[in-house]
Amino acid sequence: MGACSSHELEGLEKKLTSLPTPSEFEGAKVRLSHLVMIGDVTPSTAKVWVKVPISGKWELKLQTKPFNIDDSQLQDERMIFVKYLEAEVSLTFCFECDDLKENTTYFYSVSLQGATNVALNSDKSCHFCTAKSNYDxxxxxxxxxxxxxxxxxxxxxxxxxxxxxxxxxxxxxxxxxxxxxxxxxxxxxxxxxxxxxxxxxxxxxxxxxxxxxxxxxxxxxxxxxxxxxxxxxxxxxxxxxxxxxxxxxxxxxxxxxxxxxxxxxxxxxxxxxxxxxxxxxxxxxxxxxxxxxxxxxxxxxxxxxxxxxxxxxxxxxxxxxxxxxxxxxxxxxxxxxxxxxxxxxxxxxxxxxxxxxxxxxxxxxxxxxxxxxxxxxxxxxxxxxxxxxxxxxxxxxxxxxxxxxxxxxxxxxxxxxxxxxxxxxxxxxxxxxxxxxxxxxxxxxxxxxxxxxxxxxxxxxxxxxxxxxxxxxxxxxxxxxxxxxxxxxxxxxxxxxxxxxxxxxxxxxxxxxxxxxxxxxxxxxxxxxxxxxxxxxxxxxxxxxxxxxxxxxxxxxxxxx
Missing domain, CATH: 3.60.21.70 (Alkaline phosphatase D (PhoD))
Structure with missing residues (x-):
């Protein structure tokens, strides 16, 4: 569906008179700032949906070992997917990851490129498993x-x-x-x-x-x-x-x-x-x-x-x-x-x-x-x-x-x-x-x-x-x-x-x-x-x-x- 540009959103908010802006609507309620959701997985693919807090170039990194250990030997197998996100898509995006291994646990990290201190998920609990080819x-x-x-x-x-x-x-x-x-x-x-x-x-x-x-x-x-x-x-x-x-x-x-x-x-x-x-x-x-x-x-x-x-x-x-x-x-x-x-x-x-x-x-x-x-x-x-x-x-x-x-x-x-x-x-x-x-x-x-x-x-x-x-x-x-x-x-x-x-x-x-x-x-x-x-x-x-x-x-x- 056609998405509206950030310039259109800014222009519309300036035009609003008596109606609340999106941030004013239910202003006392706490909003979700960031989230990662695992979508459809197959033996070789995965959809990873993200909601990020700010605009920028965001990276999804996948690897088969946790990120908080010495991973110098994992550089060759680490997979990186990149997307520039703006407010026009509500700061959400679904990464589509290919060439994964069957029935394998992947640890993931979502971070703002160039900002090492802005990482959403990178601990041991942030992982998912690809599907198997056969199930009992x-x-x-x-x-x-x-x-x-x-x-x-x-x-x-x-x-x-x-x-x-x-x-x-x-x-x-x-x-x-x-x-x-x-x-x-x-x-x-x-x-x-x-x-x-x-x-x-x-x-x-x-x-x-x-x-x-x-x-x-x-x-x-x-x-x-x-x-x-x-x-x-x-x-x-x-x-x-x-x-x-x-x-x-x-x-x-x-x-x-x-x-x-x-x-x-x-x-x-x-x-x-x-x-x-x-x-x-x-x-x-x-x-x-x-x-x-x-x-x-x-x-x-x-x-x-x-x-x-x-x-x-x-x-x-x-x-x-x-x-x-x-x-x-x-x-x-x-x-x-x-x-x-x-x-x-x-x-x-x-x-x-x-x-x-x-x-x-x-x-x-x-x-x-x-x-x-x-x-x-x-x-x-x-x-x-x-x-x-x-x-x-x-x-x-x-x-x-x-x-x-x-x-x-x-x-x-x-x-x-x-x-x-x-x-x-x-x-x-x-x-x-x-x-x-x-x-x-x-x-x-x-x-x-x-x-x-x-x-x-x-x-x-x-x-x-x-x-x-x-x-x-x-x-x-x-x-x-x-x-x-x-x-x-x-x-x-x-x-x-x-x-x-x-x-x-x-x-x-x-x-x-x-x-x-x-x-x-x-x-x-x-x-x-x-x-x-x-x-x-x-x-x-x-x-x-x-x-x-x-x-x-x-x-x-x-x-x-």
């Missing part, structure tokens, strides 16, 4: 829903400390969505959309000229800068820094990186978010709905740009440099990767092309369905031991009682339409599950679906003994790692067990039972948590880790499938 087993940590404020002014550490202790035991980490909350509960931190709504007269004065023309470019530059502040505030956590600087991580966005219910709202409903019940700052609210719609769309483009800067650029991509257009509509955010031929991974994007008004394929879009089916056909072989699918929203979690609640709680409309279980998504859900069951049955391998979103914990086994007797699908949901969880009593509203229902005529017809049976294996709510899934050949187990709020104790429970 694998250990995967999964988390979602990182909102350390959740209505409070204090930073809630959640379960990060517990996860950070497991760094040496994990092969990789998956972030299943909502790694930040633009629409966090106030007063803990400003809601991005409330900020835009309550100050829309100031935005109008700032970005609409005397002829009534909307200065879209300047508006987008400002939105990008504000959204970056959320990442810098949300990711300012020592335990997060420790584990992401050690273990390769893969991430996908969900709605809260954009707007609550994004994709399950019509354009009219998105515009309604910006309509004012009252004005905090005085003036006349914007009545031009086309202008409000444009503000929403450009804000989405800004969200996508910053998501790419902080998260997606570390994911596997088909090309070395990701060619993202200024308008992200239609862009393929889904991706695949592997650990050897034994363990195959696919990450679904449920927001980038989610459109509840589409005629079909409303959650994923037709293109993503076709890519995934092709991947299943070409990547899964007789050597595959297990498949891992990241689906930010679970296939099975809430009971049908929750689905009926929309009739008396209209505010749940978008949350329910986000779900695979919503009648409007049944055709799409049934199609993708049919593909999963077919592949699982064909190779007699488990498919593990990892999900977040719902602020609770659950695990289900899905079987279809009639059509696919050798198939086994497991849906594990872990949410939230720091976000205020649902009440403990929410487990009463979970899907217990029984056959999955589908509604005919694209969700408008009669409801009938399918052949898919859902068995509940685990259920918990009211706790911050994460999950560690272990695969040993075709055997799958999951250990749920959580923090008991009342006592602050760390607890865990293991489920074998």
């Amino acid at each position: 087993s694998i250990s995967v940590a999964f988390f979602s829903c990182h909102d350390p404020f959740s209505g409070n002014n204090d930073f809630e550490p959640g379960a990060w400390h517990s996860m950070s202790k497991l760094a040496d035991d994990l092969d990789l980490i998956i972030g299943g969505g909502d790694q930040i909350y633009l629409d966090s509960n106030e007063p803990g931190i400003t809601d991005f959309w409330v900020f835009l709504r309550d100050n829309q007269n100031l935005f109008y004065d700032q970005f609409v000229d005397s002829k009534g023309s909307f200065r879209e470019h300047d508006f987008r530059i400002y939105m990008v800068q504000i959204i970056r502040q959320y990442y810098l505030i949300y990711w300012n956590d020592q335990n997060m820094s420790h584990i992401f600087g050690r273990v390769p991580s893969y991430m996908i966005w969900n709605d809260h990186e954009i707007m609550d219910g994004w994709g399950s709202l019509t354009l009219k409903e998105k515009v309604e978010v910006l309509k004012l019940p009252s004005l905090k700052t005085g003036g006349i609210p914007i009545e031009d709905e086309s202008l409000l719609a444009n503000m929403v769309e450009i804000s989405f483009q800004a969200c996508a740009q910053v998501y790419n800067e902080f998260q997606h650029c570390r994911n596997p991509t088909a090309k070395k440099y990701l060619p993202i257009q200024d308008n992200p509509t239609g862009f393929a955010w889904d991706y695949s990767y592997n650990r050897g031929s034994q363990y195959q991974f696919y990450t679904l994007d449920m927001r980038g092309n989610h459109d509840c008004t589409a005629a079909s394929d409303r959650l994923l879009g037709r293109g993503q369905h076709e890519r995934m089916l092709q991947w299943l056909d070409t990547s899964i072989t007789k050597e595959t031991e297990a498949i891992f699918i990241t689906s930010p929203v679970p296939f099975v979690h809430w009971s049908s009682i929750v689905e009926l609640s929309v009739h008396f709680m209209k505010s749940l409309k978008d949350d329910l339409m986000d779900a695979w279980s919503h009648p409007s998504n049944h055709v799409e859900r049934d199609k993708i599950l049919a593909a999963f069951f077919y592949i699982s049955n064909l190779y007699s391998i488990p498919i593990v679906i990892l999900s977040g979103d719902v602020h609770c914990v659950s695990a289900y086994t899905l079987t279809d003994k009639k059509k696919f007797p050798n198939a086994r699908i497991i849906n594990i949901t872990s949410s939230a790692i720091t976000r205020k969880p649902c009440a403990a009593q929410a487990t009463n509203a979970f899907h217990a067990k029984g056959y999955m229902k589908t509604r005919e005529n694209d969700g408008k017809g009669v409801s009938r039972l399918t052949n898919i049976h859902c068995e509940q294996n685990f259920a918990k709510s009211g706790v911050n948590n994460f999950a560690v899934v272990k695969a040993e050949r075709k055997s799958i187990s999951c250990t749920f880790h959580w923090v008991e709020k009342s006592r602050g104790k760390l607890k865990q429970s293991t489920v074998k499938f």
Whole structure:
């Protein structure tokens, strides 16, 4: 996506009158100054993402021994990657390191070239391991829903400390969505959309000229800068820094990186978010709905740009440099990767092309369905031991009682339409599950679906003994790692067990039972948590880790499938 120059940013800040500058926005909150995150690794490559504190020419150095020992003999094998960083890319960059050795520990140092006293990471804990070509087993940590404020002014550490202790035991980490909350509960931190709504007269004065023309470019530059502040505030956590600087991580966005219910709202409903019940700052609210719609769309483009800067650029991509257009509509955010031929991974994007008004394929879009089916056909072989699918929203979690609640709680409309279980998504859900069951049955391998979103914990086994007797699908949901969880009593509203229902005529017809049976294996709510899934050949187990709020104790429970 097109980045704005530092001169444009400086010029824009000089023009700002009543709106806060990026540094003034949530000025009391402490920002992340620097961070290193290990992204996608293969047996010969690694992505190393950095956030640096100041502009300049920065070096990433890799070597196979720690930096704080006599390394005179390592000069020939030390690898150095250099990038000049300016504020135009929020002082972030993803180094792409080639020609690495398989299954090798690399120690790293990030330093400002020519300034020996400006080094971000160079101690013994700063290292990662490249992937192997073959795996007998694998250990995967999964988390979602990182909102350390959740209505409070204090930073809630959640379960990060517990996860950070497991760094040496994990092969990789998956972030299943909502790694930040633009629409966090106030007063803990400003809601991005409330900020835009309550100050829309100031935005109008700032970005609409005397002829009534909307200065879209300047508006987008400002939105990008504000959204970056959320990442810098949300990711300012020592335990997060420790584990992401050690273990390769893969991430996908969900709605809260954009707007609550994004994709399950019509354009009219998105515009309604910006309509004012009252004005905090005085003036006349914007009545031009086309202008409000444009503000929403450009804000989405800004969200996508910053998501790419902080998260997606570390994911596997088909090309070395990701060619993202200024308008992200239609862009393929889904991706695949592997650990050897034994363990195959696919990450679904449920927001980038989610459109509840589409005629079909409303959650994923037709293109993503076709890519995934092709991947299943070409990547899964007789050597595959297990498949891992990241689906930010679970296939099975809430009971049908929750689905009926929309009739008396209209505010749940978008949350329910986000779900695979919503009648409007049944055709799409049934199609993708049919593909999963077919592949699982064909190779007699488990498919593990990892999900977040719902602020609770659950695990289900899905079987279809009639059509696919050798198939086994497991849906594990872990949410939230720091976000205020649902009440403990929410487990009463979970899907217990029984056959999955589908509604005919694209969700408008009669409801009938399918052949898919859902068995509940685990259920918990009211706790911050994460999950560690272990695969040993075709055997799958999951250990749920959580923090008991009342006592602050760390607890865990293991489920074998």
